[in-house]
Amino acid sequence: GTRIVVELKKDAVAQVVINQLYKHTELQTSYGINNVALSKGRPRIMNLRDLISEFIEFRMEVVIRRAKFELRKAEERAHILEGYLKALDHLDEVIRLIRASRTPDEAKERLIQKSKEEKWYLNQSIFSDLTNELYSQEEGLSEIQAKAILELRLQRLTGMERDKIIDEFNSLIETIKGLKALLASEQLRYDLIKTELLEVKAKFGDERKSEIQYLADEISMEDLIEDEDVVITISHLGYIKRTSATEYRQQKRGGRGAVGSKTREEDFVEHLFVASTHDTILFFTEKGRCFWMRVYEIPEGEKQSKGRAIQNLIQIPGDDKVKAIINVKNMNDKDFVQNHYIVLCTKKGIIKKTTLEDFSRPRANGVNAITIVEGDELLEARMTDGSSEIMMAVKSGRAIRFPEVKVRSTGRGAIGVAGIEVDDNTDEVVGMICVNKEDTERTILVVSEKGFGKRTAIEDYRITNRGGKGVKTINVTEKTGKLVGILYVKEVEDLIITCKSGITIRTGIVDIREAGRATQGVKLIRLDDTDEIAAISQIEEQVDEEVVEITDATETADGAAINDSVVATTDTDLTNDKNNDSTESADDTVEPTN
Template identity: 30%
Template structure:
C-alpha cells in the first residue's frame, strides 16, 4: 500500500534545490565578507565570543582552545581547525594589516610555519577590535538565533572601523570569489571624510587620498593602471614586487638584500625558488643565498660573484621568481545578503551608510533610555514637592501594592514612577539631594534635546560620523608600508638590463636544430635537413614547443646563441630535454600579437581547441596545453585570429572545412570541441589554417598524390563527416596540406632520404580525382611530409 507521507520528487529537482541551498549557504554564511563590518561569519563569531568571555585588551590572555570551544559550542557548528585557523590568521601581523586578535605564543611565521596547537597558544581581543564591537549592547545591530535557537548572535558588528578595506578579505564561494587587498587606515578614513563632505567626488579624486593597497609585508606595487581598474570597476590586476637594496661587500663584490617580500608569499618558498633558478642556470653569478632574518626584520642575502651586475640579476629574480608576482583584485562582498562587485566609492558609501544607521540606532536607544529616566525623575520631583503627603499615603497603606496604587491615584503618577517613589532612600530627601534631583532633571532634558537634534539633522549626524572616524585615525593610524611606483612602464622588468631587446628570427629544422638569427637571410638548414618551423619575434619572447602528448615546453629566445651566415644552429637537446615518448609538433614564438590571438590545437581523435595565447605565458618550463583522452595525440598547433577557416584531413581521405568561430575559446586544461565525426579506425592526420591558400595537396606514403583547388572543399559545419578527397579508397593518406602555387614541400622516406617538390609540379585534379605518382621510391615509404616555410621578408610571425 502506498504511504501517503511519501511525496515523489524528480531527482533533478531535488539536486537543483539542494545545490542552490548549498550555494547560498556557502555564499552568505561562509565565504564572503559583509560590506559593513568586512567580516565573514566565522570571524564575526570569534570576535563576539571573545568579548563575551571577557577577554578584552586590558585582561589576561586565555587559552585559544577556550575561545574555539566557545565559538563552536554557541555560534559556529563547524570544524575546530577551521575556527582556529581563522583566529590564527587574525593574529598574524604578516596576514592582517591591523590584527584583530592579540595572540600570545606561536601563531605561525612568514616562513610558512603553522601555528602551535590551540592548547598551547593564548589569545584575547586586540585593541582595535573593541572599535568593531563598541555599542553592540545599545541595539545598534540586529541579532538572530544561533544554530540551535538557544542564544542570540549579531548579524553584523557595529564597526567604527572600515575593516573590509583596511584588512581586506579573500574567499572562494560557489561560482564566485573575492580578493580584496588590505589598505592603510589613515588613507581610507581620509577618503571617507572627503566622501562625507562631497558625495559627488570622483574615483580619480578619491585616489589622491587612497592611492592603492597597503600590505602588512610592505613591498612595492609597480604601476597604477591595475589599481585604477580595480577602484573603478571592482576588478583589476596589480604587480607586486619585493623591496631590496644593493650592498657593497668589498673587493669588487656586491650583494642583494631583500628586506620585504610580496604579500602572502612564504619566505622559505622564495629562497627555494631563488636556489632552483640558480641550479637550472636561469640566473648566474650568484655565489650564495641565505636567510639572515631576525627579530629586527626580514633579511634575505644574495651574495654575488665578482664583477656581477646586481641590477641584471635583480631583474632576473623579478622575472623568474615570486619576488615579483601578480595579484588579482575582485572587490566582491555581501550587500543586504547579496554578493556584489563594487568600486571603491561604493564600498566607502556602504560603510558611511552603515555608520549613519548605527549612530541613529544608538541615538534612538539612548533617547529612549533618557526619556525613561526623565519620566522617573518627574515622578520623584512630584514626590519631593509633596513629601508630607507621600509619607502620609505610604503610612496609611496596608501593603506595598496598596501604597503604589494610592500614590498613582493621589499624586497622579504612573506605575513606574510610583515604584521609584517607593524605592527612594530616606537620605535622598535632604535638601542637597532634592537640589541634585532638579539638576539631574535639567541635565537629562538637555541630553534629550541633543539626542533629538541628532535624529532630526543629517548634518549633525554626519559630523558625528566624521568625528568618530577622526578619533579612530588618531588612535590607530600608521604610516604606509607599501610603496607605489606610479609609472606603469616599470611594471615590466627592465628588459634592457636583462639583455638587448631586438628583433630575432627563430628557426627549427627537421633534424631538430634550432637557430636564432637577426634576419631571414641568415636562416638555413644543414645537409640532408630542412627548415620545418620559422617565427619572428623579439629576444625576450618565449618560444613554445608543443608535443604530441599535449605538453607545452618553453625557453626564452635570448637563451639561444645568435648564429649568422652558414651556421646551422645548435641541437635543440642542449636547451630542451624532452621525454623519449614525446615529439615536437609545432614551435611558436609567443609575441604580443600571438598573446592577443589564439593558439589552436587539433588532435588525432578530431578534437579542436582554441585558447587565448596569453594563457601560455608562464614562468614554468613545462605546462599542459590540452587535456587529452586516453590514446589521443596532438597532430597540429596553429596561431589563429578567431576569424580563420580550418581544414582537417583524415587517414581515410575525409576532409572537413569549417569556420573557426564555430569553436568557443576555452582555458588551457580543456579538451575543446569535436571538429570531425570520424569513422571507426580513422584518425585525423592533418590540421590546416586556410588563409589565402588556393590549393589542397593530398599525399600517400607510397608517394602518390594530387593538388586540388580549395574551392572544391566546401565550407561545412564542424562535427560532420566531411567530404572525401579521393575516389579510390585503397590508398591511405599520409598528409593533406593547404598551400600556394609557389610553395615547396619536403617529403621524408623511412630511409631518411629527403625529396623537395614544388606545389606547381604536383598533378592537378579535382577533389575526387585520381592519385598520381609524385615521387619515385624504391622499397621505401614516405613517413613525413612538411610544407616548407615561406622564407621571404613578408614572412609573418609564427608562419
C-alpha cells in the first residue's frame, strides 16, 4: 500500500492535524449500518444490546439442539455396543445360530428369538447402577443390534477388541451423563457458551487491522482545536484576545514587569482570565447582560497585540462592556449545571445568586442576568456549588465575609439583595470572591492602586451577616492608594498585575508574604508616578525555562517598554524601610448594620 508522511511544524499538534485530515480528506471512510436482524423469524431493527441478547438466545438454542443431537447419537451407538457385548458373552451360541441359518434374515430372527428366550443381559461389572440410571438396556437383542452383529467383522471377536468395545461403551455412558446434565441446567449452558466464545477469542482474537472511530461528520470544531491554557485579555475600550499562558514569564515581586498589550493611550487592560480553549465562556456586561462564546472562537493574538473589538464577536451594544467572565468546563453536564450557581455583585454592594442552568441555553443576543438599578453597574461574577462563603471588598479598604446560604437563589430578572454597605458616592465595591471553607491552602490577597499587596489568612475575617460594613482589609493611605482588587489564592499560583499603561508582571503568590488585615503590605510592582494598577488576576504557576535575572532596581519604565526581557528589581524585604509599610495598626473593626 501507500504510506503517507505528513511533516509537522515544531509547535503543531499532531491530533489536531489528524482530525483536519479526517474531516477534509478521504483518510477516514464511514459506512452506514442498518442493524436489521431476524428475531423469532421476523426482521427487526435492533440496537447493540438487542443484538447481544438475540445472539445469546440464538447460541442457547444452538447448544440445546446440538446437545440433543449428540445425546441421540451417543445413545444409538451405546445401543449397538450393548448388542456387541451381549453377543461376545454368548459367542458360541451366536456362531451356531448363524451357521444353521440359510439367509441373513433368518439368522437375524433366530438371534432375536434366542436372546429373548434366554434373557441375555450385560455383565453386571460392565452395566453398573449408575449406568442403569443413565441408560436402560433391553432384554435380549433388538433388531438393530442383531443386524449390527451380523455385519460385525470376525476380527472384532478377539479379546483385545472386546476391551476396546467396553472402553468405548463406558466413554459413551459418560458422554450421555454430561449431555443430560447440560440439557437439565441453564447455568451449565451459559457456562458452555462463555467457554466456547473464549476459545474463539483465543483462536481468532488477533488485533484489529482497521480502526473504528466516530463518523467524520461528527468531528466538531472542538476536535480540530488544540486543548491548551490561554489568557483571555479584555481592555477598557472593549478589545479582546487570547494568548498562550506560556508567554507570561514569571518574575519576582518588586519587578518592573514586561510590556503586555499595546493599547491606545486612553485604553488599558481591564480584565484577564485563564481558560482552556475547549471551555465555554460566559461574558457578563456592566448592564447585567450575559453572552456565550467558546474560548477557541476568541481571536488569538500575541502578548503585545491590541486584540479585536468584542462587539465584532458578540452582540454587545455600543454603550455596554464586559465586566466579568466565567469559565465553564461542564456546560453539557446536566447534573453539574443544576447544582451550581452564578453569584453576581454590583459596585453599589448588591449581590444576587442564580442557578447555572438558567445560563445553559445560549442566545446570540444574550440574556438578562441581573436587573441593574440606575447609577449602578455589574462588577463581578463567580460560579459556586451553593456551599461557599462570600467576601466583598470596597475601594476604601473594607471587606465583609458571610455565608452564601444567606443569599437565596432567584431568577435572572431579579435585582438582588444587599451584600455590603457602601459609604458614599466616592466608594464602591472593587471585588468579590467565593471562599471554600474546606480549602485551608488558600489565603486572601489584596492589592492597592500604587502596587502594594499582601496575603491574609481567611480566619482573620470573621463571619457576619450580609449588608454590613465589614472590617478593614488593608490600611489605605496616600502612599498605597485605594484598594483595587481582592483574590482567593494559593501558593502554587501566580499573580498577574496589569497597569493602565499596559505593562504586566507575573509573580509567584508564594513570594508575597502574609500580613495582618490592617497592614499596608509590601511593594509588588514599581510604578511611574502617573501609572496605576488596573486589574489583577491569578493563574496556575508556570515558570518559563528562561530564568529572569534579578538585578538593577533603578530600571526605568522606558527601558521596560523597549526590552520585553526587562530585568526585575532585587527581592528585598520592603517592610523595614523608613516608612514601615507593613506595620500593624489597630484592628479598626466596623460593626455591621442590621
